[in-house]
Amino acid sequence: AQSVSQHNHHVILSEAASLELGCNYSYGGTVNLFWYVQYPGQHLQLLLKYFSGDPLVKGIKGFEAEFIKSKFSFNLRKPSVQWSDTAEYFCAVTSKAAGNKLTFGGGTRVLVKP
């Protein structure tokens, strides 16, 4: 069975600081990896995804993530956050073996102070 863990439950940082959110998954086969963002009161939006190819994936709003297969990790990064990045971030994994069912991590609540 696949599972996802996000290391940080809450992150507080100031504008212009760099952000890195950890995500580790457990599944031995081929996986597809996603980062979603949920702004306060809004629905889930896809930030970026990894299916294959270049392990460094660039997404929307200046976010990027790096797939490190040997570490089963898919950490999300942004060099300089803005107040508008305040949101909850979810890492998720899916695989063909799991019928493309998404398994979500517990989420990381990010608060960016102006």
Added chain:
Amino acid sequence: GAVVSQHPSWVICKSGTSVKIECRSLDFQATTMFWYRQFPKQSLMLMATSNEGSKATYEQGVEKDKFLINHASLTLSTLTVTSAHPEDSSFYICSACPSGFNEQFFGPGTRLTVL
């Protein structure tokens, strides 16, 4: 493209009543739709996988008689919470997977409050 809608966006009902939530893929066909539940300050938990023309597949611990799922067409899946109780109050989110794709597109969610 790849827009998913849900209706209603919020609903308040009395304990013991049934509530139906609709999930529609507006610009694509989806043989598979998924239903999630999100409690406050928690992550999304998959409840069931809805397959067009066949029975839904429920995750462990989800009562199939309480959460009735119907996927009658390639663009519509419904979740009916039967005999709702306050502990069923939650945010219900659906997603749809376009045929041949392995990416899900999420609806805006339905907030259910059972009094």
